[in-house]
Amino acid sequence: MKAVDILNRYNLKRTSCREGIIDVITAANQALSENEIREQLVGNYDRTTFYRSFKTLEEHKIIHKIIVDNQLVKYALDNTVTQKDEHAHFYCNECNTVKCMNDVPVQKYQLPDGYSDVETEVLIKGICSNCKNQKNN
């Protein structure tokens, strides 16, 4: 789906910053940090505009954040857009990339009495297939 269509679907004004962010994130096969997105973005936007665009896109569940160790913040397209189920995220300790594991659904957890869950976040840390290959060669 095109950025413009996504913005229309959520009744958001199609500003170049929002379109650009969606395009860059859509094109990537991994979650991207703020700086990675800015590097690939055409045009120069104020930091404030950036953050506000992210916030808006997040609030409408067009993108979502994945945070690793309270340090690394990465963004990816949200389930509601990709039509996939709630999935686990994978962080590679070697190359520091974050990927949405669309084929690894979040499992159901049995909570103690009285607790009800709304949402579950799963972050798996380890070595990705790319880095593993490089080690073996």
Added chain:
Amino acid sequence: MKAVDILNRYNLKRTSCREGIIDVITAANQALSENEIREQLVGNYDRTTFYRSFKTLEEHKIIHKIIVDNQLVKYALDNTVTQKDEHAHFYCNECNTVKCMNDVPVQKYQLPDGYSDVETEVLIKGICSNCKNQKNN
């Protein structure tokens, strides 16, 4: 186990700040934020000292951080100290507390070929039993 014993076990100097932090965290039945810990702590420490103490305790896996939405940072005793398995964390959307679900072990996830996992973080968001009770009354 006493704070002093824990510090000794890891060959760390027993400074009052470190002891205090461990004591406060041990006494709590939920994960605490920096400010919550500082409030309960006897003595006034510089912010830098605080952060360095946390860092040291984290590096030695005496405590661990749980981060919610890249915003709320909470600390709790680590598995290596409590002798429990890797567990899920629960964040209450109502009262904003974080608890270690020691009885909810992290499940095994089947990753795509080539991926190997080292550690899995699970954060379940929802309503805790306390808040649920208050709603029903």
Added chain:
DNA sequence: TTACATTTGCATCATTGTTGCAATTAAAAC
């Protein structure tokens, strides 16, 4: 009690994110 290495507090700086406000822009109405 002394000696040495570690830790503390202070000043300073970096990063990430927010808010208020005037200027600009997108989208709808004319």
Added chain:
DNA sequence: GTTTTAATTGCAACAATGATGCAAATGTAA
């Protein structure tokens, strides 16, 4: 195609979190 209106942008300022260098203070071992 213009005008109108509401949303968005950029700027300045601010807040929170965290790191670093360095001299002073403290813990530990001798």
